[in-house]
Amino acid sequence: MVTQKNQPFVLEEATIASIHSAFRSGELTAVQLVSMYLQRIEAFDQQGPKLNAVITLNPHILAEAEQLDKQWQASGMTGPLHGIPVLLKDNVNTTALATTAGSLSLKNFYPPADAFIVNKLRTAGALILAKVNLHEFAIWGESVSSMLGQTVNPYDLSRTPGGSSGGTGTALAANYGVLGVGTDTVNSVRSPASANSVVGLRPTLGLISRTGIIPYSYTQDTAGPMARTVEDTARMLNCLTGYDLCDPVTKQSEEHIEPDYTQFLHINGLEKKKIGVLRSFWGGNEIHLEVNSICEAALQSLQDLGASLVELNLELKAEDVLSASVHLMELDSHLSGYLANPLNQMPVHSLTQILESGAFHPSIESNLREALSLRFQTAAYQERLNQQARLRKILASVMEDYQLDALVFPHQKRLVAPIGKQQLERNGTLAAVTGFPSLVVPAGFSAPTQSSPIGVPVGIEFVALPWQEGLLLQIGYAFEQGTRHRKEPPFAPALSSFNY
Structure with a gap:
């Protein structure tokens, strides 16, 4: 891992390390840091480019930052995320901020308890700066909701930011905060990472843990860290893991959690890595050419950085993998069950009530109605679970046979969708239906156009075997450091150069 030397603090693209260095030097306080992020949100979210990412600002954020500054002066850092502002997708429960899942049906709902991961973040010293937009109830991939409307991509204001965690992606890209939490049922952490x-x-x-996160499909739901750098992603992951009695699936993680995921961050981390290129997840038509070109260059970079590539010609299509997903089959049972649980104190108690209320965005109506028409625990449902098990065996066998460290492919076969269009041909389904870990990192940009002055971001996805997050971070870090594809968005520059 590359350590940062003391340099004058710059807010744009700030990292945990640069912020803590500025704290130690006395150049910066948590109150000053939060104030600067609030200024950026004020300048860009509902004015200027109107990125429309923030649903709710934490009204207590400056007081909480001031308390952390006092603790710093008295006894030093309170935890590894001391004073670091975090942006939460608004399906993650917070008692002090309304949690709406982007839906007017939950407007002004204050949960009775913070989510498990929110408690983990607060214990680590983080500041919850804002709740950000999502595609309502995390149901689709364009990040539009009845609470806030359409979140906009800061690289091309005519495009969506991906989704469903698009508010997190846009806000991080636009430097509204340092870290973000997304949730992912099919593509929803990695799609906005790729697009932003x-x-x-x-x-x-x-x-x-998923405790305190409004569910979609417990078979596939997970939260995931998002950041502008792989190092900050690893630092955040350190603070999110842990066994939760209320989420039994976390029990199996106990023997697999690494004490520090930053130990895997080596500049030469791609040397001797063997990576399988999943060609069936690449597009073959003209609309795919730009993404293909960017990802071909990424493959060359992987080789230049020491990895060896194995071409895989598996008859495994993303569309076929999607047919193994149970997300819509579980939506009614799992979301309605959560809404109906009296411990959660929800203002609506079923999908049917949401539909009857009319307090939702039209983009999710067909999904809600389809979910209500699907039967849970049927033979068709069990067959999808069986298909997921077969896919896990296939991937494990391929990786063992070829002695692969990871698979690689474009996250999305075409550029992120324009506003008003649906996301098409995303490849995140593979990790979602197998439960295997997956990492998306910036791979480059499309050609500049009038609407996208530096081009539209494209992300490349790596998938590894279960519990190999450290290996994925090692691969992603070496690729990131060797390519430096991340760029600030043109529509959210440094405030000193902001001119509309």
Whole structure:
């Protein structure tokens, strides 16, 4: 891992390390840091480019930052994320901020308890700066909701930011905060990471608790860390893992959790790595050419950085993998069960009530109605679970046969969708239905256009065997450091150069 030397603090692209260095030097306080992020949100979210990412700002954030500054002066750092502002997807429960899942049906709902991971973040010293937009109830991939409307991509204001964690992706890209939490049922951490030139990790199912997160599909749901750098992603992951009695799936993670995921961050981390290129996940038509070109260059970079590539011609299509997903089959049972649980004190108690209320965005109506028409625990449902098990065996066998460290492919076969269109041809389903860990890192940009002055971001995805998050971070870090593809968005520059 590369350590940062003391340099004058710059807010844009700030990292945990640069912030803590500025704290130690006396150049910066948590109150000053939070104030600067609030200024950026004020300048860019509902004015200027109107990125429309923030649903709710923490009204107590400056007082909480001031308390951390006092603790710093009295006894030093309170934890590894001391004073670090975090952006939470608004399906993660917070008692002090409303949790709406982006839906007017939950407007002004204050949960009775913080989510397990929110408690973990607070214990680590983090500051919850804001709740950010998502595709309502995390149901689709464009990040539009009845609470806030459409979140905008800061690299191209005519495009979506991916989703469903698009508010997190946009806000991180635009430097509204340092770290972000997304959730991922099919693509939803990695899609906005790809579309916003940030890093997104979908961990092995069970590494991170889901307690206090409004569910979609417990078979596939997980939270995941998002950040502008792989190092900050690793630092955040350190603070999110842990066994949770209320989420039994986390029990299996106990013997697999690493004490410090930053130990894997080596500049030469790609040397002697063997990576399988999953060609069946690449597009073959004209609309795919730009993404293919960017990802071909990424493959060359992997080789230049010491990895060896194995071409895999498996008859495994992303569309076929999607047919193994149970997310819509579980939506009614799992979300309605959560809404109906009296311990959660929800204002609506079923999908049917949400539909009857009319307090939701039209983009999710067809999904809600389809979910209500699907039967849970049927032969068709069991066959999908069996298909998931077969896919796990196939991937494990391929990786063992070829002695692979990871698989690689474009996260999305085409550029992120324009506003008003649906996301198409995303490849995140493979990790989602197998439960295997997956990492998306910036791979480059499309050609500049009038609407995207530096191009549209494209992310490349790596998938590894269960509990190999450290290996994925090692691969991603070496690729990131060797390519430096991340760029600040043109529509959210440094405030000193902001001019509309």
